[in-house]
Amino acid sequence: MLTNPRSDRVRSVRALSRRSVRSRTGLFLAEGPQSVREAVVHRAEHVRDVYVTAQAAQRHTDIITRAEDAGLHVHETSADVLSTMAETETPQGIVAVCRRADLSLDAALAGLPPDAVVCVLTHVRDPGNAGTVIRGADAAGADLVVVSDASVDVYAPKVVRSTAGSIFHLPVVVGRPVNEILAALAARGIRRLAADGAGTTLLHDAPLDGPHAWVMGNEAWGLPAEVRAQCDDVVRVPIYGLAESLNLAMAATVCLYASAEARRRAGR
Amino acid sequence: MLTNPRSDRVRSVRALSRRSVRSRTGLFLAEGPQSVREAVVHRAEHVRDVYVTAQAAQRHTDIITRAEDAGLHVHETSADVLSTMAETETPQGIVAVCRRADLSLDAALAGLPPDAVVCVLTHVRDPGNAGTVIRGADAAGADLVVVSDASVDVYAPKVVRSTAGSIFHLPVVVGRPVNEILAALAARGIRRLAADGAGTTLLHDAPLDGPHAWVMGNEAWGLPAEVRAQCDDVVRVPIYGLAESLNLAMAATVCLYASAEARRRAGR
Structure with a gap:
């Protein structure tokens, strides 16, 4: 379980709130169960990591099962880590780091x-x-x-x-x-x-x-x-x-x- | 010119941000030039008072002329008074106290x-x-x-x-x-x-x-x-x-x- 809000991984997710970081990395953040569900169901190939608190994982077993079936990395995090990663005040315990499609x-x-x-x-x-x-x-x-x-x-x-x-x-x-x-x-x-x-x-x-x-x-x-x-x-x-x-x-x-x-x- | 943000009049306008006060008085506040203009043009009979800063009065002469032509009370206020009256952070210098239509x-x-x-x-x-x-x-x-x-x-x-x-x-x-x-x-x-x-x-x-x-x-x-x-x-x-x-x-x-x-x- 990820518990350190000051770890490099958490900082790098948090940094996706900045446009320059999103441009450089080609990554962005989906926050909350609705966004993460749609990402996992419709764009699993573009989802790099799912982060979820234990509580949210219990509430959204459909998302977690779907993510694991798609072979995605699902990381359990503390509530602290999750709210540090997200921009929203209430990310409802789940976020996903996604790659943009970069379709020409x-x-x-x-x-x-x-x-x-x-x-x-x-x-x-x-x-x-x-x-x-x-x-x-x-x-x-x-x-x-x-x-x-x-x-x-x-x-x-x-x-x-x-x-x-x-x-x-x-x-x-x-x-x-x-x-x-x-x-x-x-x-x-x-x-x-x-x-x-x-x-x-x-x-x-x-x-x-x-x-x-x-x-x-x-x-x-x-x-x-x-x-x-x-x-x-x-x-x-x-x-x-x-x-x-x-x-x-x-x-x-x-x-x-x-x-x-x-x-x-x-x-x- | 109204310059005292703590006067009874200013307080009574400010109080219109509360639902109970609106219900009791049958009054409400229109904030900003667009709302005030539409009130003055289309519902002049329901406008009780227009409050405007000197600066906004210069910028919105169309509204002031229209209000005066309709026989409405237009009060010049200090910027302080106006921002105390309004709920918005930027009421753009003009508000109107209006009576609700109370149409059955x-x-x-x-x-x-x-x-x-x-x-x-x-x-x-x-x-x-x-x-x-x-x-x-x-x-x-x-x-x-x-x-x-x-x-x-x-x-x-x-x-x-x-x-x-x-x-x-x-x-x-x-x-x-x-x-x-x-x-x-x-x-x-x-x-x-x-x-x-x-x-x-x-x-x-x-x-x-x-x-x-x-x-x-x-x-x-x-x-x-x-x-x-x-x-x-x-x-x-x-x-x-x-x-x-x-x-x-x-x-x-x-x-x-x-x-x-x-x-x-x-x-x-």
């Missing part, structure tokens, strides 16, 4: 189905918003999430938590400039739909019948004009009442569900 | 159009979620929000802030037990659609062609079984990917936008 944009695009729905995030700064959009993309059955380099780090603990496990459910590409992402989508014949309150096309008129990518911007000021200009359409969610706007996660979810609904109707 | 359920239902869309919240505990759902209801053009007594107080500062002004845009009824709300809706011929992950009707099959009410429950555990049982349908937003669920605000927004889209298609 080209490989991800090559693997898409013909009627792909992609979600692109750029200039998104709030970790909770980014995570919630990824969760919405997963729920709506999007095929790929691409997060530009000008965005929050999706492997930051708060983003990972906000995805509620979705970061382990669908491919996520990170680290490319938005211009390059938009060009690569066009090269693959994927229509780029900027989602922005400045749009002139209303959501219900948006062309959702072929492969397309929703391009979502900053929570406060939307997409930079030059990004909108590079997209094929600028689409806005209609506001029927007096609200000025929807927040980013709500707008993204409504757009992505419109895509899912178009796909369902077409029987795809 | 019967009066609100009697005022609905024939194709009404209503949003009912019950057992919602998180202020941010409640506020975000009200904002979504406003954006989607819902006609009425009803918040049961078993829910967070919608006049709590954090809820008011999270509505981003929407609490001043559409009628909000509070304080009735959920059973009574459901019975009153039925008596008016308004179909009650429980939105819940346990639903057997998928959103795209939900009967949205007549007047209907979305009934939304707790962020963590959904609707109590007895509430679901009293509704006409239990509807779930389909999950196309591997996500376990959507969060409350996202699910509510997707449902309310499905209603808006049904209404738009019917040309209503």
